[in-house]
Amino acid sequence: MTDQTGLSGLVDRAALVTPPVVARRMRGLSERAIAWLFITPTMLLLLAINIFPLIWTIRLSFTNYRANRPNATMLDVGLANYQSILTDPDVWAAMTVTARFVFWSILIQTVLGFTLAWLIDKKFRSHGLWTTLILLPMMLSPAVVGNFWTFLYQPQIGLFNYVIAAVTGAPASSFQMLAQVQLAPWAIVIVDTWMWTPYVMLICLAGLRSIPDYIYEAAEVDRASPWRQFWSITLPMALPFIMLAVLFRGIENFKMFDMVNLLTGGGPGSTTEVASITLKREAFEKWRTGYSSAFAIILFVTVFGLANIYVKALNRVKSR
């Protein structure tokens, strides 16, 4: 996202307004000196740990380098890595798995999160307490939680299967959540939903709270039905917030690694092999560093491109 009116404009319009420089007698350090003194450490750290490695990744992506053989000769292979990634059916399979995972998790979390926010906004007694309790899962470590869910999902002894069996009447062992090809992707969607619905809920709640009361009062005066009020006021005015939640969740879900690695490790077969898992396998198990660097760059460009297009759409909705 290079578009300056994009996310940064959306996130903080105040940042764009620079104060007039007031001529003032300087004492101590000049303002310019302080500004540089304050910003430089952050920039140096980011250059060292983000930009330099990024440039290094780009460089490696054109080579056949292998990190487990640092002394082997490094050959320039031109665009061969990119070419083989874009024609590799496994890569496309991983991208499809990722896309489906992102789609279903976000769809379910958005509907659920918005509904919860809308109900919480009714301000029943003790809603603050229950809101805080709902927020707990998203504050926890995805890895530690993912690991524990493998216990809950155990076909014979797990709590999840016990409850499902009690509800459906089928034997508990017939649901191999993490081992059955049809169920494993849903097992991950369920944990992701459990963990991140509160996040969507919180942003939606902010959206609902930002709607001024006078609009509803005017609607009451016009005798608009509650149904009509929901579709004409609540939903459209909360839409930019819902879209913001989708953006943040989308970026995170696209990068998702921890939970999948611990729940299924990509299996069974490659049914839950999301892009990050493929990337980890190529980079840290097969040690194809050059190839995986190219893959990393492709993923990065994909996230940037999609996020940029999305932010443009979001800004259009906002300015409506």
Add this chain to the structure above:
Amino acid sequence: MTGLATAHSVVDPSPLTKRIAATVVIGYALITLVPLLWIFMTGFKSPSDAIAYPPKLVAEPTPEGYCNLFTTRTRQTPEYMAKLPPAASLCDRVSRGRNMVVAGPSNYIPRYINSLVIAFGSTALSVVLGTLAAYAFSRFKVPLKDDLMFFILSTRMMPPIAVAIPIYLMYRELGLSDTRLGMILLYTSVNISLAVWLLKGFMDEIPREYEDAAMVDGYTRLQAFFKVVLPQATTGIVATAIFCLIFAWNEYAFAVLLTSGTAQTAPPFIPIIIGEGGQDWPAVAAGTTLFLIPIVVFTVLLRKHLLRGITFGAVRK
């Protein structure tokens, strides 16, 4: 809008609507809490109770899970066991019931300490650097300010695994692999975008007149920053610190790829606690519980700042 509970007004839902809303929300909250409660309860079960079918809601509580988490044990012959002096500790007594003796401490505490050192170290560094940069961005004319701010934000978009490849190579050259310092620097670089953006939002809300007044009184710019602006920004700094802390505390991908022993944190360690014949679930549950407790406490303490933090301050009135 910084709090979750803001005063609403005239358009108040009917009591029936409120009751329905309360039922659904409380129902969802209770379902959400079941896995957490189950983790907590499993920590106090015996290994056989933990894997009983049907799952045991009520079980005799035992410290075994915690003992297995904190110690390593060796199996001994009955003859050896018979000659032992009386058990010195609770865990020793529990282990002897299973024909084992405590051999020494486990790696959990060192891993937990690594988590603490790395999380607090990177938080302190992120907050200090972030506060300085945020102040400069908030108050001064910085060339290419918007580009720099956007660049800082964009560093969060790379998947951790993708960043891990070059970091791995670089750290290997610099001798930073598997060191606490390496992890502190890495987590700081990830957290700093959040810190700068959040803190800039807070700083923007502190009126400039405060500093102007201080400077009229004879303070220099730097003195005004330290004596006037910083105290005003305390809430924001605390909220930012808690978010950085939660991220660094929970991080797994970098930890599992870049640390193997001395600097390993708890998240990669907990899943590999193995007992006799597979994962020792009560010990895993105990380790998980102890690991989650600080975060649960923080969540309750910081609930009023949550919104601001998770949205980069994008959502506010």
